Amino acid sequence: MNRKTRNNGGMPLPPMRRCIGCMTSRPKSEMVRIAVTDDGPVIDRSGRMDGRGIYICPDQACVDAAVKRKALQRVFRRAFDKADTERLFGEIITKC
Numbered sequence: 131m132n133r134k135t136r137n138n139g140g141m142p143l144p145p146m147r148r149c150i151g152c153m154t155s156r157p158k159s160e161m162v163r164i165a166v167t168d169d170g171p172v173i174d175r176s177g178r179m180d181g182r183g184i185y186i187c188p189d190q191a192c193v194d195a196a197v198k199r200k201a202l203q204r205v206f207r208r209a210f211d212k213a214d215t216e217r218l219f220g221e222i223i224t225k226c
């Protein structure tokens with residue numbers, strides 16, 4: 131057997147995370163982490179903030195889907211201020 135394998139045994143795969151909008155797994159580095167603090171959800175640019183985090187693609191379609199499905203409320207099992215989440219998601223989009 132002398133098959134050439136490209137993606138096997140060489141570089142490790144990047145860590146994958148699932149988007150709360152489109153539910154697709156993508157490399158963590160391509161996504162935005164949202165951490166929930168006592169003050170509400172914030173964008174975690176360092177990726178190291180305390181608290182539970184979720185990931186979303188910096189994509190308008192994913193943001194729309196997440197808002198529509200109330201993904202944040204579901205994941206964190208609590209209600210968020212609508213203005214807070216809108217501002218947060220707005221930041222995700224403008225960031226890119």
Ligand SMILES: [Zn+2]
Nearest residue numbers: 149152187192
């Ligand atoms: Zn997505």
